[in-house]
Structure formats: structure tokens, C-alpha cells
Amino acid sequence: MTKKRVSIKTRLYVFILCIILLITIITSIITYITLSNSLDNIYKNATIDNARNFATYVDGDFIAEFKEIIKSEEYQELRQKAEETENEQLIEDYLREKDVWAKFADTRNKIDDYLDNIKGVRYIYLVDYNNTINAEKDMYIIDDSNSELYIIGYYEYREKEFKDKDITNLDEPVISHGDWGWLCSNYAPVYDSNGNPVCIVGCDVDMNKTIHDRHMFILFFIGLIISISIFIYIGAIYLVNKLIIKPLSLICKETQAFNPNEADNKIIDLNLPNNEIGDIYQSIRTMQLHIIEYINNINQKDDALKSKDTQILSLKNQTFKDILTNVGNARAYNQKSKEISGIYAIVMADINNLKQINDKYGHKIGDEYIKGCCNIICEAFKHSPVFRIGGDEFVIILQGADYENRNYIVDNLVKKFDDIYNRQDISPEKRYSMSLGMADRDIGDTIEDVYRKADNRMYANKTLFKEIYGSYR
Numbered sequence: 001m002t003k004k005r006v007s008i009k010t011r012l013y014v015f016i017l018c019i020i021l022l023i024t025i026i027t028s029i030i031t032y033i034t035l036s037n038s039l040d041n042i043y044k045n046a047t048i049d050n051a052r053n054f055a056t057y058v059d060g061d062f063i064a065e066f067k068e069i070i071k072s073e074e075y076q077e078l079r080q081k082a083e084e085t086e087n088e089q090l091i092e093d094y095l096r097e098k099d100v101w102a103k104f105a106d107t108r109n110k111i112d113d114y115l116d117n118i119k120g121v122r123y124i125y126l127v128d129y130n131n132t133i134n135a136e137k138d139m140y141i142i143d144d145s146n147s148e149l150y151i152i153g154y155y156e157y158r159e160k161e162f163k164d165k166d167i168t169n170l171d172e173p174v175i176s177h178g179d180w181g182w183l184c185s186n187y188a189p190v191y192d193s194n195g196n197p198v199c200i201v202g203c204d205v206d207m208n209k210t211i212h213d214r215h216m217f218i219l220f221f222i223g224l225i226i227s228i229s230i231f232i233y234i235g236a237i238y239l240v241n242k243l244i245i246k247p248l249s250l251i252c253k254e255t256q257a258f259n260p261n262e263a264d265n266k267i268i269d270l271n272l273p274n275n276e277i278g279d280i281y282q283s284i285r286t287m288q289l290h291i292i293e294y295i296n297n298i299n300q301k302d303d304a305l306k307s308k309d310t311q312i313l314s315l316k317n318q319t320f321k322d323i324l325t326n327v328g329n330a331r332a333y334n335q336k337s338k339e340i341s342g343i344y345a346i347v348m349a350d351i352n353n354l355k356q357i358n359d360k361y362g363h364k365i366g367d368e369y370i371k372g373c374c375n376i377i378c379e380a381f382k383h384s385p386v387f388r389i390g391g392d393e394f395v396i397i398l399q400g401a402d403y404e405n406r407n408y409i410v411d412n413l414v415k416k417f418d419d420i421y422n423r424q425d426i427s428p429e430k431r432y433s434m435s436l437g438m439a440d441r442d443i444g445d446t447i448e449d450v451y452r453k454a455d456n457r458m459y460a461n462k463t464l465f466k467e468i469y470g471s472y473r
Contacts, residue, residue: 015240018232025225036214043184043205044173050114050121051188051203057110058126060192062103063199067128067141069098070153082150091149104142111144122183123204129189129197141199175207182207247277255284322388324367325374333387333395337447344399345406345440346450348458349377351392352421352433352465361429373432376420380413394434395451410438421469435462 069075075094082090095101111124128139137155159178173186183204189197250270268285272278320332328336351373358366370392377394378386384402387395398406414436420426421433437458441450 015236018236021228021232025228039210039214040175040184043175043207043210044186046120047173047184047186047203047205048188050118050124050205051186051201054111054114054124054203055188055190055201057114058107058190058199058201059103060190060196060198062100062107063126063141063190064192064196066100066104067198069095069100070141071128071139075153079150079153083148083154086148088149091152107142108145111142115144120205121203122180122206123202125202126190126199127187127202129199177211180204182211244277247272248280251277251280251284325371325388327374327378327394328385328387330387330389332385333389336385336387336397337451340397340399340447342399343403343441344397344450345403345438346447346454347381347396347398347406347410348437348451348454349373349394349396349434350458350462352435352462354392357429365429369429369432372430373434376416376432377413377434380409380416398438406438406440410436433465435459435465437461 070079078090078094082088092101095104107126114124115121123144125143126141128141137157140151140154140156143151159176170186173184175182175184177183184207185202185204187200187202190199190201192198250272251268255268320328320335322329351370354366354369357369374386374388374394377396381396381398381402383400384396384398387397389395402409417433417436421431423431435458437454437456437460439450439453439457441447
């Protein structure tokens with residue numbers, strides 16, 4: 001009597017349902033993220049509007065005058081003394097003497113009124129206009145009345161969230177967490193009557209409650225997902241073990257015992273249901289019979305293929321390696337330049353006085369000189385690919401740790417070459433020297449752009465080397 005065929009697909013419908021539930025959960029998470037982003041955008045827009053709005057209340061001409069006063073050495077010395085003695089009266093007396101106290105107090109009162117009347121805005125302050133992206137510090141001009149007077153003219157290191165940014169032209173407000181809690185921050189410029197930017201209005205909107213509520217929701221959501229996942233997992237494990245894992249384990253065990261090179265081949269022999277798993281079993285059994293028949297030919301072909309692969313790999317390594325220095329060659333650099341993306345820097349390195357070494361000591365010693373220079377740069381850039389693209393030219397592409405520490409590495413490398421070159425206790429052919437030039441990839445740059453910038457800086461350093469030491473030292 002033929003067994004009734006029961007499709008495994010039917011029994012897996014329940015498991016597929018579990019997958020659908022998981023997809024639903026993932027969709028819910030995506031929805032949560034989308035809503036969170038929307039909420040963040042609301043705060044960012046509010047920060048932008050408030051910064052720009054308050055900027056319209058500020059008298060730019062007064063700020064231009066006031067800023068010059070507090071930048072003076074006389075004021076800065078007085079401010080330092082006021083801070084050390086915690087004597088704010090010194091600041092007030094000085095500003096009254098300069099006849100700017102009234103306008104200063106009026107501006108500060110505007111800040112206080114704005115903070116009192118606009119819900120959610122936590123801080124409003126004026127800082128010196130500085131559009132330098134790499135600026136280390138910003139100077140406070142006016143803050144609210146809760147701040148000490150000697151904060152006026154105080155230079156503070158720029159916060160890490162705004163490091164390396166032009167804070168007068170941010171892409172969007174920044175949400176950060178620091179000593180003041182969760183804040184959404186943005187800046188807007190203030191102009192004088194001639195249209196010149198004189199300072200920046202900083203606006204910080206309080207997001208502590210919003211972030212707290214969001215975190216609590218996340219905890220609730222995670223708990224709910226875990227509870228649902230447990231039930232789904234138990235049901236899925238039961239079905240998968242019964243319908244798939246157990247039959248496949250039997251097939252796997254029997255298949256592992258099969259060895260076509262032994263006299264007792266142990267062809268798979270099981271009693272499985274007449275369904276898709278049974279079809280797999282029959283296919284494996286048929287395959288084992290064919291394997292026994294063709295195994296000898298297959299082994300021979302495998303040996304031939306392995307030999308060819310070894311030869312191809314050897315040829316490939318020779319193609320992309322510089323024979324003398326064993327670093328990448330020009331072809332390897334060209335291949336790498338097609339693959340490189342993201343954040344990186346390029347260092348151009350050119351050997352100094354190679355022609356003189358070759359002329360005086362011969363090309364064999366010149367080759368040793370090249371290898372000596374190469375060993376030094378390879379040791380410096382341990383985590384970056386080095387390429388020899390010409391007789392005396394090398395290119396290094398910096399990413400990862402070497403990119404993060406690029407300035408430190410290059411400075412130390414330049415010093416090392418200087419120290420070696422100026423040593424009088426070693427012979428000239430071992431006084432290794434190279435001129436270096438480094439360039440970072442800026443937004444929109446191609447690798448050719450970065451290469452060209454690095455090459456120009458290298459040649460500038462090489463010219464300086466020749467001016468200092470001469471061309472035939």
C-alpha cells in the first residue's frame with residue numbers, strides 16, 4: 001500500500017507565519033525610528049527658527065563695538081583677575097567706564113526675556129564670529145543673567161560635536177548629550193548695518209524629557225518583542241526539529257559514513273516519509289552511486305586544477321609586487337586606486353640623492369639604498385599599503401589607524417629621515433633620505449586630485465631639501 005504523501009510545505013506554513021510576525025516587529029521598529037527622526041526634525045527646526053529669530057533682535061553694530069573692547073589685552077587681563085577673585089563688579093565697572101554697560105544689559109535682558117517666554121529653549125548666547133572650520137576656540141560675548149559676568153570674553157574650546165565644522169553654516173542642528181543633558185544646538189549669524197557678520201547666536205533647546213520618554217518606550221518595546229519572540233521561537237523550534245532537523249540529521253549521519261574510497265561504501269539506506277525530505281534522500285543515494293563511478297576521474301581533475309590555481313596565484317603575486325622592495329608596484333597602485341573610497345589620505349615619498357648614490361657607489365648599492373628607504377616608510381606605515389611607482393617614487397594610501405594618526409606618523413618619519421641623513425658616524429650610502437608630501441581627500445576629490453596635491457607638497461619639500469643641503473651633497 002502506497003503511503004499518503006504529505007507535503008512538507010503545508011507543515012511549514014506555521015513556521016512561515018512566525019517569519020511574518022518577525023517581519024511585523026521589524027516594521028514596527030522601523031516605524032519607531034521614523035517617528036523618532038520626525039520628532040528630532042521638529043526640535044531641529046525649532047532650534048533653527050529660534051536662533052535665526054533671536055539674531056534679528058541683536059544690534060550688530062553694538063556687538064561689533066563691544067567685541068573689540070572685550071578682545072583687548074586690557075580687558076582680558078581684567079577678566080582673568082575678575083574670574084580668579086570672583087569679583088564681577090570689576091567687569092561691570094569697566095563696561096560702564098567704556099560706556100557700553102547699558103546696551104550690554106539691554107541685550108542680556110533680551111536673552112532673559114526670550115528664555116522666559118519661549119518654552120523649551122534652554123540657552124541663548126552670543127559668541128564671536130569665527131568661520132574657520134578648524135577653529136579650536138570660540139569667545140563668549142554675552143550670555144543670560146544666570147552666568148557670571150567674567151564669562152564675557154572667555155575663550156572656550158569648541159565642543160567635540162562642532163569640531164572641524166563651520167558653525168556659521170551647519171548642515172543641520174546637532175543633538176548631543178553632555179554636562180548640560182540632552183540638547184539640540186544650532187547657530188545663526190548676526191550682521192551689522194553694512195551686512196558684515198559680527199557674531200553668532202547660539203541656541204540650545206532642551207530635549208531631556210523627550211529623550212527620557214523615548215528610552216522608556218524603547219525598554220517597553222524591547223520587553224514586548226522578547227515576550228513575543230519567545231513564543232515564536234518555541235513554536236518554530238518544535239516544527240523545525242520535527243519536520244526538518246531530525247530527518248536531515250539522519251541523512252547527514254548516514255552521508256558522513258559514506259566513503260567512496262573504501263571497499264564498504266555504506267550507501268545511504270533510510271526509511272523516510274514520502275515528501276520533500278524523502279526526495280532529498282533519494283537524490284543523495286543516487287548521487288553516491290554516481291560518485292563511486294566517477295571518483296577517480298574527479299580526483300585527477302582536482303589535482304590538475306589545484307596545480308593551475310597555484311601557478312595562477314604565483315603569477316598574480318609577481319604581477320602586483322615590486323621585485324626589488326617586495327611592496328606593491330605601479331600596477332598594484334592603479335588597481336587599488338580604482339577600489340579606494342571613503343576617507344583616506346595619500347603620502348608621496350621621493351628618495352633624495354639616489355642619482356648621486358648610483359653614480360658614486362654603483363647601482364647595486366643604489367638598490368640597497370632604495371630598499372633601506374622603503375623599509376623605513378614600511379615600518380612607519382604598518383597598517384597601510386605601500387607602492388613603488390617609479391625608480392625613486394613611492395605612494396602610501398592611509399586609511400584606518402594610520403589615517404587617524406597621519407600627522408603624528410608623518411612628522412616622526414620626517415624627523416627620522418633628518419636624523420639619519422645628518423649622522424656623520426655612518427657612510428653616505430646608508431644616510432637614507434626621502435622628501436614627503438601628504439594630502440587628505442576632501443569632499444568631491446578624485447584619487448587623482450589627492451595624488452596631485454600630495455605630489456605638489458612632496459616636490460615643495462624636495463626643493464627645500466635641495467636649498468638646504470644642495471643637490472650633490
